[in-house]
Amino acid sequence: xxxxxxxxxxxxxxxxxxxxxxxxxxxxxxxxxxxxxxxxxxxxxxxxxxxxxxxxxxxxxxxxxxxxxxxxxxxxxxxxxxxxxxxxxxxxxxxxxxxxxxxxxxxxxxxxxxxxxxxxxxxxxxxxxxxxxxxxxxxxxxxxxxxxxxxxxxxxxxxxxxxxxxxxxxxxxxxxx
Numbered sequence: 685x686x687x688x689x690x691x692x693x694x695x696x697x698x699x700x701x702x703x704x705x706x707x708x709x710x711x712x713x714x715x716x717x718x719x720x721x722x723x724x725x726x727x728x729x730x731x732x733x734x735x736x737x738x739x740x741x742x743x744x745x746x747x748x749x750x751x752x753x754x755x756x757x758x759x760x761x762x763x764x765x766x767x768x769x770x771x772x773x774x775x776x777x778x779x780x781x782x783x784x785x786x787x788x789x790x791x792x793x794x795x796x797x798x799x800x801x802x803x804x805x806x807x808x809x810x811x812x813x814x815x816x817x818x819x820x821x822x823x824x825x826x827x828x829x830x831x832x833x834x835x836x837x838x839x840x841x842x843x844x845x846x847x848x849x850x851x852x853x854x855x856x857x858x859x860x861x
Contacts, residue, residue: 688709688713688715688716688719689706689709689710689713689716689719689720693706694716694719694720694723695723697710697720697723698720698723698724698727699727
């Protein structure tokens, strides 16, 4: 045998229930022999000690506590035993009531009316400004600008007017395309 005796083997040897291999080890190992001797002393001390019987109140309290725990466990079990069949029945009804399901017909996406952040042409004062600038850029400066354009056109310099006219013709300012 290699190593020392386990705690279980020491207790077995102290109560004279050990195996022959452990007995041989005890003869060769004074450390394990001391542990077995200490264990035998402890067992002898326990046999001499008188352990009082618990009072009847202790046993009554233990009995009522056990009954209470059993009742609580039954309530928990009964709740689960009710929920599982209900869930199964609900699933079955869902399958039966739903019947064979057909895929939903594929429909074309809804067409929404177009939306623009710009105001309607009749309400857009900016269009009238552009109209007036465009007329002036075409050499028709003698034509009167539409009503209400004067405040917009009055603020433009000659250079700004030319740049705007060129931009409206499709060329960038300075004649670049």
